[in-house]
Amino acid sequence: MLPPADKKIIGQPHRLSSNALLPLATECPVTKARACDLTLPHCTVNTPVFMPVGTQGTMKGITVDQLDELGCQICLGNTYHLGMRPGPELIEKANGLHGFMNWKRNLLTDSGGFQMVSLVELSEVTEEGVKFKSPYDGKEILLSPEQSIAIQNSLGSDIMMQLDDVVSSTVSGPRVEEAMWRSIRWLDRCIGANKNPDRQNLFAIIQGGLSAELRKTCLDEMTKRDVPGFAIGGLSGGEEKDDFWRMVTLSTDHLPRQKPRYLMGVGYAVDLVVCVALGCDMFDCVFPTRTARFGSALVPWGSLTITKKQFAKDPQPIDPDCQCPTCLRHSRAYLHALFKSDTAAMHHITIHNISYQLTLMRSVRQSIIDGCFPDFVRTFMKRMFPSPEQYPSWAVDALATVSITLE
Numbered sequence: 001m002l003p004p005a006d007k008k009i010i011g012q013p014h015r016l017s018s019n020a021l022l023p024l025a026t027e028c029p030v031t032k033a034r035a036c037d038l039t040l041p042h043c044t045v046n047t048p049v050f051m052p053v054g055t056q057g058t059m060k061g062i063t064v065d066q067l068d069e070l071g072c073q074i075c076l077g078n079t080y081h082l083g084m085r086p087g088p089e090l091i092e093k094a095n096g097l098h099g100f101m102n103w104k105r106n107l108l109t110d111s112g113g114f115q116m117v118s119l120v121e122l123s124e125v126t127e128e129g130v131k132f133k134s135p136y137d138g139k140e141i142l143l144s145p146e147q148s149i150a151i152q153n154s155l156g157s158d159i160m161m162q163l164d165d166v167v168s169s170t171v172s173g174p175r176v177e178e179a180m181w182r183s184i185r186w187l188d189r190c191i192g193a194n195k196n197p198d199r200q201n202l203f204a205i206i207q208g209g210l211s212a213e214l215r216k217t218c219l220d221e222m223t224k225r226d227v228p229g230f231a232i233g234g235l236s237g238g239e240e241k242d243d244f245w246r247m248v249t250l251s252t253d254h255l256p257r258q259k260p261r262y263l264m265g266v267g268y269a270v271d272l273v274v275c276v277a278l279g280c281d282m283f284d285c286v287f288p289t290r291t292a293r294f295g296s297a298l299v300p301w302g303s304l305t306i307t308k309k310q311f312a313k314d315p316q317p318i319d320p321d322c323q324c325p326t327c328l329r330h331s332r333a334y335l336h337a338l339f340k341s342d343t344a345a346m347h348h349i350t351i352h353n354i355s356y357q358l359t360l361m362r363s364v365r366q367s368i369i370d371g372c373f374p375d376f377v378r379t380f381m382k383r384m385f386p387s388p389e390q391y392p393s394w395a396v397d398a399l400a401t402v403s404i405t406l407e
Helices: 064-069 079-084 087-094 096-101 146-157 174-191 212-221 243-256 269-277 287-293 325-330 330-341 343-371 375-384 394-398
Strands: 022-027 034-041 044-047 049-052 076-080 106-110 123-125 130-133 140-143 159-161 201-206 227-234 261-263 282-285 296-301 303-304
Touching: 022 343, 034 343, 044 049, 044 079, 044 343, 049 076, 049 343, 076 079, 076 087, 079 087, 079 106, 079 140, 079 146, 087 096, 087 146, 096 106, 096 146, 106 146, 140 146, 146 159, 146 174, 174 201, 174 212, 201 212, 212 243, 227 243, 243 261, 243 269, 243 394, 269 343, 269 375, 269 394, 287 296, 287 343, 296 343, 343 375
Parallel strands: 049 282, 076 106, 106 159, 159 201, 201 227, 227 261, 261 282
Antiparallel strands: 022 034, 034 044, 123 130, 130 140, 296 303
16 A cells, blocks of 8 residues: 555665574464564573663663673663763763663663653654754754664664654544654664664564554555564553554564564563563563552562551561562561661662563563463463452453463
């Protein structure tokens, strides 16, 4: 299908080598789940993988050494914020973001597009790019596809994201279609601007809101470009879960089998497990670090709020089965007491929460390799929810489409 004349795609699709990033290790014979080995410059990433978010070159409440010790193979940085402060010139002099933050493993940088939603009152979108008023000094700046890639080239990330035209998932009408076509045009501009295609992998971002027709059109167009990987964007922003999972599975149905599939902004445990079943490989979210700062610790049965009085004299660790440094060394009672007087409590819970996410994804991966992923999902759901009546209906419906029936 050709775009309308006023939405014409500029130029022909660029053809770049995808560098065979994703040798498929094991595919679940029942669901769409895959266990893969993602080949990147700083190390191989075992998928499915959760990527912690370090917006400004650091994870809040945890050091890079601790992140490394937890076995994290890839984390995120934010192009918009790093481009504002401290700026790409300083980071480039430090041998890129890896050198600046002293991180030896892989980095993925966002394009800055999400700030069109999170800083909507400070931004204006045109075909040229996104005009922002800096939240730091109020100066007006233009983030174009070319500028986004130039900043990411300076940062030296292993995976770069295209600049896309992002609208909230709750928006409907002509603006969604406009953003979808513009994202395709901007992808071509990003591909043309990449100075390091041999060592920095540019991922496209599928848009189209909650419209199956627009999503399919975007998928058809973007997969004509031989980019190294694809992200599913524009979701996890407040839409109904039934709409969310249907757009996810539509996307994975049409994305290339041999390319990584990154579902952006997803971090709840149930969402991770269900979306692996639907065929996604990579995930990111601020959820585990943000919720830790409010005293909420992630556990296989949901979460526990360490600030509650019931934990004031509890000698157990957060999770007796967890092997993270926090659970091996500290009790719930200690963390409860510490939280009232010392920010170190947030630090300890942050370590636990990131460990929980990474361990969950390693367990998911191993179950795929062992050929027992459907059983893993059923066991996971039984532990997360006290009774089947409490299973989220959207999760039950989504899993049923890939032949997992919950008991």
